[in-house]
Amino acid sequence: MSTDVMIYASDLTKSYGSFRALDKVNFEVRRGEIVGFLGPNGAGKSTTMRILTCFIAPTSGKVRVHGFDVFEDPLPVRESLGYLPQRAPLYLELNVYEYLKFCADLRHLDADVFKRRAKSVVEVCGLAQVLTQDIRSLSHGYRQRVGLAQALIHDPPILILDEPTSDLDPNEKAEFLDYLKQIGRERTVLLSTHNLKEVEIACARAIIVSRGRVVADGQLDEIRARSGRVRYVVSVQESAADSPYRGKGTPPGQREVEDAFNKVAGVQKITELPTDERAHAYELTSEKDVDIRPDLFRMVADRGWVLLELHRDTQTLEDVFRHLTIGEERRNRQVGGAPPPPRDDEDEDDSDEDDDEDEDEKRP
Numbered sequence: 557m558s559t560d561v562m563i564y565a566s567d568l569t570k571s572y573g574s575f576r577a578l579d580k581v582n583f584e585v586r587r588g589e590i591v592g593f594l595g596p597n598g599a600g601k602s603t604t605m606r607i608l609t610c611f612i613a614p615t616s617g618k619v620r621v622h623g624f625d626v627f628e629d630p631l632p633v634r635e636s637l638g639y640l641p642q643r644a645p646l647y648l649e650l651n652v653y654e655y656l657k658f659c660a661d662l663r664h665l666d667a668d669v670f671k672r673r674a675k676s677v678v679e680v681c682g683l684a685q686v687l688t689q690d691i692r693s694l695s696h697g698y699r700q701r702v703g704l705a706q707a708l709i710h711d712p713p714i715l716i717l718d719e720p721t722s723d724l725d726p727n728e729k730a731e732f733l734d735y736l737k738q739i740g741r742e743r744t745v746l747l748s749t750h751n752l753k754e755v756e757i758a759c760a761r762a763i764i765v766s767r768g769r770v771v772a773d774g775q776l777d778e779i780r781a782r783s784g785r786v787r788y789v790v791s792v793q794e795s796a797a798d799s800p801y802r803g804k805g806t807p808p809g810q811r812e813v814e815d816a817f818n819k820v821a822g823v824q825k826i827t828e829l830p831t832d833e834r835a836h837a838y839e840l841t842s843e844k845d846v847d848i849r850p851d852l853f854r855m856v857a858d859r860g861w862v863l864l865e866l867h868r869d870t871q872t873l874e875d876v877f878r879h880l881t882i883g884e885e886r887r888n889r890q891v892g893g894a895p896p897p898p899r900d901d902e903d904e905d906d907s908d909e910d911d912d913e914d915e916d917e918k919r920p
């Protein structure tokens with residue numbers, strides 16, 4: 557394995573009882589990459605991250621972080637990592653400085669190193685104004701910045717961030733991503749999210765997981781091109797009392813329009829789109845290397861129908877994501893058909909799943 561591989565997962569499998577949350581997941585993250593770890597809810601993102609950070613053990617498979625095996629060498633793994641769980645585990649009664657000091661003490665940073673590191677993380681996470689404020693009094697956005705600061709306090713080469721922006725408002729999100737971009741210049745980052753815009757802003761590469769499996773892994777452009785299809789939106793005016801069809805063509809019925817589109821060479825799939833009663837609108841897909849617009853236009857014109865709209869887009873990351881993961885999050889992946897077991901949130905691995913209530917005690 558190259559020394560540049562900072563995170564390595566091979567055939568990573570995790571079962572909760574008979575429910576398989578991860579099923580032979582394979583991926584690598586190299587030094588300096590910021591990788592988006594994408595997937596719908598329940599795909600297995602947090603489970604993967606908890607294994608990488610030594611919070612839970614895999615059922616089988618190999619995982620190395622910074623070259624160390626999570627089973628054999630968990631201590632150097634933890635030293636190499638900064639981890640921000642989905643719910644940042646903060647002590648609300650401490651102020652920001654006290655909390656960072658507490659996290660530094662847990663990691664045995666000596667006083668001088670702490671001072672230097674605190675100065676740097678306070679600056680990079682934009683915390684100078686709130687340093688002596690109790691965490692309880694901070695907004696979600698600031699709390700996430702504090703969470704990020706604790707993940708960075710020991711200057712780890714690798715950061716694992718589990719949906720860090722999911723509770724933030726749009727301004728807070730944008731700010732957080734700015735901080736992340738700065739931080740990511742010198743670090744390897746795995747960022748889980750189901751927000752594709754964030755991945756497009758912050759990452760060059762994404763790994764998409766669905767139902768516990770990796771369904772795509774590559775540079776964003778490669779993933780976008782991957783489905784090899786393009787999409788068209790076309791709408792045709794429907795019959796109406798004051799329609800331009802009077803005395804000219806024949807007003808088309810829905811079935812007629814659909815049949816006509818189906819006959820156009822290259823059309824792969826037709827989906828009706830909602831419209832008012834004046835139009836029939838459809839989404840069509842075709843192969844990437846054919847352009848069916850001329851044939852669509854001619855077909856509509858030959859019949860004397862009125863074309864209201866015709867446009868073509870290549871697939872966005874969102875389309876590909878939906879195509880690869882749609883419906884998957886709800887499907888039961890258990891062999892034998894019984895539903896997944898209730899989550900056992902009391903066990904050792906779930907300290908980060910507590911409700912985010914102010915009164916809750918949090919473990920860092």
Ligand SMILES: Nc1ncnc2c1ncn2[C@@H]1O[C@H](COP(=O)(O)OP(=O)(O)O)[C@@H](O)[C@H]1O
Nearest residue numbers: 572577596597598599600601602603898899900
């Ligand atoms: N401690 C647990 N006990 C039982 N099932 C769990 C537990 N943790 C996660 N799961 C299940 O495993 C699947 C993956 O969960 P998770 O990794 O949290 O997904 P994601 O972070 O992608 O939303 C989900 O179906 C979830 O309900």
Ligand SMILES: [Mg+2]
Nearest residue numbers: 601602603642
């Ligand atoms: Mg999760």
